[in-house]
Amino acid sequence: MYLIQDIMTEIWKPISKSYKEAYEKASRLEAEEIFQQLKHIEMSIVEYPAPYPKMNLLATTGCYHAIKDGNHSGCSMCNDSISRMSDAFATVNALRHKDVNLYAKFVRSSFENKRGIVGEQMGTEVVTGCDCLSDMEFPEEVYKELFGKNGVFQVRPFRYSFEIRADSITKEKLDMMLGYLGKGRTYIEIGVEVVNQWIRNNWINKNVTDVQIEAAINLIQEAGCKVNANVLIGVPGLTEEQSIDLFLESIERLLQLNVNRITFHPLNRKAYTLHNFIYEKLRDNQRLAEIGIAHGEHTGLPWMFTIIEAMARAFEMAPHLKKSFGVGQFNIFRGSDVLVYNNDRECQCNSQLFETIDRTMKSLDITELMEIRETMKKDKCYEEYIKLIEKQKKAGDIRNTVGIVGEEIIKALWPNCWEKKLDIFKTELMDL
Known part of the structure; x- marks a missing residue:
């Protein structure tokens, strides 16, 4: 365990x-x-x-x-x-x-x-x-x-x-x-x-x-039977670029394994999840703020720009993927879930990108998605996104990022006995 x-x-x-x-x-x-x-x-x-x-x-x-x-x-x-x-x-x-x-x-x-x-x-x-x-x-x-x-x-x-x-x-x-x-x-x-x-x-x-x-x-x-593999875009507590890299590694390996279909699942923030805990307990954590993992209301969610970029890179890497992909739970569980968005939840760019993904799924034509990947860079939210990407470079590699985030989670959960838990986690982390 x-x-x-x-x-x-x-x-x-x-x-x-x-x-x-x-x-x-x-x-x-x-x-x-x-x-x-x-x-x-x-x-x-x-x-x-x-x-x-x-x-x-x-x-x-x-x-x-x-x-x-x-x-x-x-x-x-x-x-x-x-x-x-x-x-x-x-x-x-x-x-x-x-x-x-x-x-x-x-x-x-x-x-x-x-x-x-x-x-x-x-x-x-x-x-x-x-x-x-x-x-x-x-x-x-x-x-x-x-x-x-x-x-x-x-x-x-x-x-x-x-x-x-x-x-x-x-x-x-x-x-x-x-x-x-x-x-x-x-x-x-x-x-x-x-x-x-x-x-x-x-x-x-x-x-x-x-x-x-x-x-x-x-x-x-x-x-x-046919195999549909579900893959995350956005991993709790990781940077935007780290999440994209893990996503692309996953796509590449699953195609090597000849799965019949791959469904991309953007990370939504849900109650009783790790990323929701980070949001509720650590969104004002100074250490996590310095590396761009904690950033106010957006803590615990990837950006819509990240979803588009991840998908675009996947289609560049494997053009035939456009014939056998889907996108799950990015626009249907609107109840208690908080869906991905850019800097401003009310910005029109969010709905435009959602609609583009919808049309891409229906038509299996990735032209519009590849085009909007470029036009989105002109959006006012994109400047804030680039600033975040730069800040998150301070997090280092995935092992370092997980180490920092894991330590802060452990301290928040076990404030009186966190040292032994952290030692266990550090030992596990050596295998990453």
């Missing part, structure tokens, strides 16, 4: 406390009583901009990477444990532990309560939770309820898409899954985030190795 696990556990403590209380309360009930409490819950549907399909976000136990023994401590850039079903997660988990068949019926009811039985052929159905091959979240009983002979799709859609952690993928599980879905026309999304294993595990807290990612890609393609 890396120190980032302890860091995220501390950040999530308020949620963990209420979760444990709710779980203990539900556990005192019989399985049927819990099911009756939950059976009216509807899944969520996430609306992507046309022509992209909607996402059926099933009500499930939640992410088992994030919830261990009642403690929340997932990926440092993610807050799925509260953004999907929050208070109900604990009760659903109690049901799953008591009766897997009733749990599967509950997952199905969350779909039917929202959409009923689907009797016509659809284009692409994105049907997901947090990890669609997790033994706890998606046991075979769930597949039988959703996709079996009397499942929720009377007519199979043209294509399915599922989100799955790379370390959950085995040949046996894929065979089970495809036994219900049928061969072919299935996309499987895996969260790679970055190809730098240290950053992915010691900083992002993904806990997935390079070996597991490569093995998962091979297994998915051998099973006749």
Whole structure:
């Protein structure tokens, strides 16, 4: 276990406390009583901009990477444990532990309560939770309820898409899954985030190795499915240029691994994430301000200019990428998330750049994006961006930057006993 696990556990403590209380309360009930409490819950549907399909976000136990023994401590850039079903997660988990068949019926009811039985052929159905091959979240009983002979799709859609952690993928599980879905026309999304294993595990807290990612890609393609790899633009606590460099390294490596599609995910600021903690507790930190990591209201977010620049460099590096890319969660989760923006949140440049990315995704023509990359340099916000880039050069390389930011986070979380934690972190940092 890396120190980032302890860091995220501390950040999530308020949620963990209420979760444990709710779980203990539900556990005192019989399985049927819990099911009756939950059976009216509807899944969520996430609306992507046309022509992209909607996402059926099933009500499930939640992410088992994030919830261990009642403690929340997932990926440092993610807050799925509260953004999907929050208070109900604990009760659903109690049901799953008591009766897997009733749990599967509950997952199905969350779909039917929202959409009923689907009797016509659809284009692409994105049907997901947090990890669609997790033994706890998606046991075979769930597949039988959703996709079996009397499942929720009377007519199979043209294509399915599922989100799955790379370390959950085995040949046996894929065979089970495809036994219900049928061969072919299935996309499987895996969260790679970055190809730098240290950053992915010691900083992002993904806990997935390079070996597991490569093995998962091979297994998915051998099973006749296509792989969509999710990659971050913007890593919590790093400089704009460092984030771009990690992004490009990731794109290059994933293309070498022959993934079928890559989805870029600009970093959004969300509650109970590492970058939100930096924003809430360290945005006025003098040491971080001197290296451009803390900068007032913008702390914990990349700039829109960075998103455009990262994408433009990726298309220059790999022109064929324009045929097989997407951009996720940069314009849809407008609720509690704070989306990327430039120096001034109200500046027109933000909406112009959002709209350009939208049009680029729809047309797969990168001409406008490459052009606006140049014209954006004339915007009044761009001068401030260049000033920030220059200031961030003081942060040094990635190891130095992570060392500084990590130390300030540790001191903020454990003000009375930070020295031992810092020693652990410095030892880990030697491997970066």
